[in-house]
Amino acid sequence: MTTLEAYENVLVELNKVEAPSLLLSDFNYFFMKSIFQYVNKGYNFYDMNQQVSDSTNPLKKIVTLPLKDNKAKLDEDYMHVLGCKVGFDVINHCNETNLVEVGAIRLTADARAQVESNYYMRPSLKRPYYILHNSAGQTEIEILSGNKDTYIANNVIVEYLKSPSQMILTEDQIEGLEDSQNMEFAEYACYEIINELVKLIMENASDPRLQSYMPINQSIAPAVSTAGK
Numbered sequence: 001m002t003t004l005e006a007y008e009n010v011l012v013e014l015n016k017v018e019a020p021s022l023l024l025s026d027f028n029y030f031f032m033k034s035i036f037q038y039v040n041k042g043y044n045f046y047d048m049n050q051q052v053s054d055s056t057n058p059l060k061k062i063v064t065l066p067l068k069d070n071k072a073k074l075d076e077d078y079m080h081v082l083g084c085k086v087g088f089d090v091i092n093h094c095n096e097t098n099l100v101e102v103g104a105i106r107l108t109a110d111a112r113a114q115v116e117s118n119y120y121m122r123p124s125l126k127r128p129y130y131i132l133h134n135s136a137g138q139t140e141i142e143i144l145s146g147n148k149d150t151y152i153a154n155n156v157i158v159e160y161l162k163s164p165s166q167m168i169l170t171e172d173q174i175e176g177l178e179d180s181q182n183m184e185f186a187e188y189a190c191y192e193i194i195n196e197l198v199k200l201i202m203e204n205a206s207d208p209r210l211q212s213y214m215p216i217n218q219s220i221a222p223a224v225s226t227a228g229k
Contacts, residue, residue, distance in 0.1 A: 002183065032166065077163050084141070088152065143156055
């Protein structure tokens with residue numbers, strides 16, 4: 001689905017095809033907001049619902065980054081982490097170096113001191129941890145794996161969701177003078193984004209149809225965690 005098709009579908013939903021009162025700047029703002037809301041809702045249940053995982057897969061990236069002082073800078077398009085592995089250079093008894101990849105556990109900065117002081121939980125080759133440091137610039141990932149002469153953390157493999165591409169519809173695209181952008185989601189996901197978009201526009205305009213629109217257009221059941229059951 002293109003941004004122009006999404007715009008036309010929204011006008012149909014709003015029943016204003018003949019005389020659209022929706023400003024283009026408002027559409028572009030609410031369009032990107034609805035995309036981010038859709039992705040954020042899906043991320044919360046990424047591994048609990050196959051349909052949610054499939055719908056956000058176009059945003060999934062896997063990157064391998066070299067470590068310097070056990071740290072690496074993530075790409076600027078980073079949004080949400082999905083998983084992390086650490087590549088170690090391990091020296092065996094024959095003084096040969098082998099590459100070993102080990103899944104890392106996410107660690108918050110507050111729990112760092114507690115984990116490092118606990119003998120059974122402290123970082124090691126078999127139990128590496130990763131910490132994400134967020135700043136105004138790029139996100140940085142730090143690896144904790146203990147200090148041993150027999151292995152060195154060489155690189156980090158990060159699986160994450162990237163930020164959605166910026167979608168902007170222009171007057172020239174509406175007039176057919178330029179091609180509009182293709183959305184990066186499956187068709188059914190695009191319709192769910194349109195549902196989010198229409199709700200935002202209705203709410204902004206205090207449209208009384210909002211209360212009836214929401215249940216009618218709930219085509220995908222909300223994801224529910226089954227943890228602990």
